[in-house]
Amino acid sequence: MNNFRGEGRVVAICHATLCNLSPELDLGDWYCYIDETLDVFHPAELNLHDSHQLLTEHLKTISDGSPYSRLVSVNDTALTAIIENRDRDAYREIVAGTAEKIISPHYDCFTLQDKYRHLIERKGEKQKLYCLSVLHPRVVSAFGGVTVLSARFEESLHYHLWEREGVVWTQDAALSVRLRFTQHSGYEKTKIYWGLDRNFSKSFRDANADWYDEFIRAALDVVGTEGHVRLENNDIKNSSLLSKSLNGETIPGRAHGLNKYRNIDHAIIISAMNYSPVAGRFLSARYKFGSHKQAVSFACHNIYQAISRTSMRDGDMGRERLWVVPSRIHAEWLSQIFQGSSCISLALNQPSAGNLGRPELFNSPNDRKNHSKVISRNKARQISDFVDRIGVDMMENVTFFNSSDDDVSSLYNIDHFVANYRSSWFKIKYKRDAQVISMKEHKYISWLKKESTKSYAKKDDVPLVSPAFYNPLWVGKGKRGKKNVVFASGVMLDFDDTELGPDELAKIFTELQMVAYSTFSNSSTNLRYRAYLPTTCPMLIPEYNVITHAIIQAIESAGYRGKQKGAAKPNGSDSESESDRFTLGGNLKRHGIDMGKIGPYSIFHLPCRSPSGHSFFNHYSGPGRAPLDVNQWLSSLPPIEEPEAPSTPTNYSYVDEAHTLTDHQKNGVEYAMAEWFGTGTLPGKGNDAMWDLYERLRDLRLPIDLMWEQMSFAARSSNTPRDRLKQVDYLMNDLMQYRFMLPANRVA
Template structure:
């Protein structure tokens, strides 16, 4: 796969649903084909949309008395398309003249083409935003060889391998599946992506090695492959135009902006749409079922013998009564008559325009990706919050826009019932003046702000974030490359011995350019090292093995090692602090005893070279050393440490602080046991010795040394995205009366007399108070009514407050009743 190294520009038209962007693009295409001889291909999401666009083009040409050759091609769904259709498209591209023309085909047909003849002559109009991510989750504890024997894996990032074809013939057979074999069918889509130069495919290292080594625990661990559509799919064409509602929120925009793509507004098509904003928001009521996020797990929870989904269906029927409405739910909800004669829409309803006479919509789909997929997308630089907005929330918007809201002239009241507060608030941000509230609860009116034309080609938030991340990464990489050259040129082999009462006899040190300084200290209070040596990773590991044989009466009789080289003159305040660090060498970890064993920890990073050994105290306490390919900056060290911690958390192990907090909420978490205070590179670690109780061990795993440049360049740690714009509400007479009738201080007092709530409820009460009264007044009310809590905890809770996750007034009333 090629990487986008220079600025790669793609046009976009982010017109709202129902604004007529496809019709505008059709008129533009006819004009350009006739007047400028342009060859234009519409790449559309469905046959239905192709037929509609074909009719629009035919109608415009008939009305204007114009003519341009137009041809449509159909392919069946999925990446693979029928050979006859593929051949038909390829033949047309090879044989066509150089004059203007318009052709139409599906996304699936386009993605299935092996190449595009004379692509530099063609402009692509991508109608509806393509899905850029895929995941396949296989249970192959005994038959993984059907795929693993035919692919190769190579280093990609700290936790994923890049997967490439090894046996193209076998993968091609899987993709074609000419004999309709069920096993081949399972690998068909994955094989198509592996064979395509435009889909990058990855696999979790841990899962790969578990299957190769036969450690799937009787199939409990699955083998998951992940894939991303890369911008190279559009390289070489004259122009590319991507059209889709809410394009700025799409995964394509978010991911491709990270890859260096610059999206520019296509002004001609965008200027031809019917409207740039929804002006009929005051007609809409957005009603949500839950304050917490919706998921299949939540949906299926049992309450008094019925699922939460069933309770929701009954409540929705009571709310809408005999009003006709459209509804959407996951495919595993098979009862199409769940809501009687009301029309059910497909899970992806884009392009359906025949329901504009129906005013109301019920959206009940749970569209969350599974945790492994979210972790992969997060490693690719996509915030989980952004992913949720780009999937469930955008699909809910598309579903709502199938109804009468699509017609600006329709002045009837409309109701949209969605499963959670996050989705309702997302929708309300695009319909200013809309009402929003919980089912059977009080509704609030959002402010209807005046429309403002966006600055032409201004950077989107995704592009700003990508630029900021790229600049920061470039800065750290520059320092690392400089350190690498410095390490090569500094070949002194020295042992400096200070005034120490300890006797330390290192083995013969070899002369090597890849050495670095290792400092040994008498005690945790020492500011100056007793020994300062230049060593290689091999020598450090040899000394770990040698000193591990040592026996001592107490651990303080031992020397302490630092992972950093200090310059005492670098800071006037300290001699061995963070400000004194010249560079860091290797990763040292101190585990004070938890549920995570060294063997399990290594399974999370199966390709890494690693050494683990007991502490003096013994038991389940241990320390670990992971060598690195070069010395590094403090920033690079912290990225690596945070990456290790992120993976440990993803696998279900947490710090003592996190586990204690969960206990207060009535939940139990596994503890990883790492001393997080030792995650800073200025920490000291006792050298290995025999355990005092004789329970000693030393494990060594072969593998790769951590490459700081790779771990920074392809970091799985990224800054959180900017918070979504906060909704503002009208202070009209109804709302004012409603707020005045609710006295926060009185309600909190009623809650407090019941006794201290459990920790989870206390957090939710605090967030609800902030949502009702604002940050300062909310904290003040909490401190007044819950004075037993440490005051400094409230500002910490407030700093993490998010409106779309926060309960509100109704929650407080329920807690007080």
């Protein structure tokens, strides 16, 4: 370009070449015309948790006191080698674009200071390198002048960012008067349809696949058999329902300058175009370019460019045009531009707002960490009582749903199992052998949410879970029965044909973390969902039951009723009193809790998409909400009443007088043995009853020899003494092996 000085040459280059011009060029005699806005913002999020040092060892950060620090090179030679990548190294290919912008004189690169420090120090899991690159106006500062040719330029990110960097924009009046038109008028025959009443994103699309398919069908109904252009995101553009339309032509995501579609009137432009949360917050914080402006400059402008490829460019106002866009904000923005056009809703059911991306729940990272520590401490204190209910032999026979959780060969992993047990998984309703789901609470909830996106042909195809952990050593019938329940974790309740919505349920229990998800049979006329409430520790059956009833009582105290007992009569003659009327449920809303499934041994279908198209998955968490504190709830409720021991023969002694036992232990042994003689001596009952006896005596923390003696005594009185004595030896050897593994301060 230096050689063409004063010769009146025109050089056409692309945007990428402009950004790579050498700063050493003498461009003072050249005038730069830019057709369409430049991509002035390039956010990169690279998952380099284990390999970042290959790049970061050549970088440093410069802080200005804000959360965002400048990211600069300390070794241009090394970064240049990464960019050139002469050996075609796969890692270098991934980071080359980021390295190129860091050493470029035309870009200012920023990173989140805290995230960068965590990456360098290897704090947390799956840390990323965030590089937010902004193309600076100095890229064109060497030119004698610059003009940008773009529609609605003042709304663009290019205009706003460079203005914030000191550029003073002035409209070129001489060029403006030569434009064919400066506004779009006369579009009375144009109809703009939209599907969603809030922002549209890929995460929303993926979480609401049924809704998205319904949206596509409605869009295709609008255009009918007419030809149309279509645009979706690259990840689905060749596989979606829209791509199967025979009358549509797919246009590229960057449609600027294409003129081959000017014979087509209609358009379905429904790609999701949003910055990532990190990038969006950066633009808001540093450049005061908020979410609404981002939606207009990124999504709306790209939709405008795509529609501009159609017959709209020719100015023939006599033709009917039908356009479909994702959201109301897009349709209303277009309708303001194309004067006279109509903005029309497709009248689709709107998914629950709970399916939106998770908002910021805490004021600061420290608040979030402190909240997590409190929950962890509460759980640690409360799980220890359940560890000794799990023997080594029992653990060796557990089948895990996730193979990564099957290392249970040490005491540490038994602790881990009790702390992280979530539910028993069954492939089908009639399956008896469970697979155990053991994972951290937040991962379990994430897994449930992922399950909610799956579709099934019929309800019986949906897998099931139970809060109960069933003893895998159980022999005979009742493997999934309540007698085989070791403990349960979390509370699950079904709400069928309910008038108590999930948001209202969350308002009743403002201090509890909970999940509410629609079931297979949910519909617009019959609200059916399941609530899952995490707990701080496992529970025995009586504890689970008393807590569940306390939850139901709190719901009914908030103005909801169970099954309708009868309509209340009007007050007056022969009518119930006000209190009786509410007891009968006359003026109360129906909570719809399935009272046949309130035990921990109940099984519940996993979340999935409802065939009706009305699906949701809501997670209520954050400051002030925590898992249900089992010990705290139990201490605030009436004591759990144990059934009275039946009368038993008195011609034998169950308690060895050589041992010093507490009154509680003595009474417990009497009760346990009485229960045995009531059922264990009957034909066909010995196996189950011996398990019950074993658990009752074990929970009393009796000395091994006394417990063995009592169980052997019971075995000899059974209908099959040889089998029962073998069962006793098996159980007691397992218990003894486990107790000897415990530290001294943990021995029962």
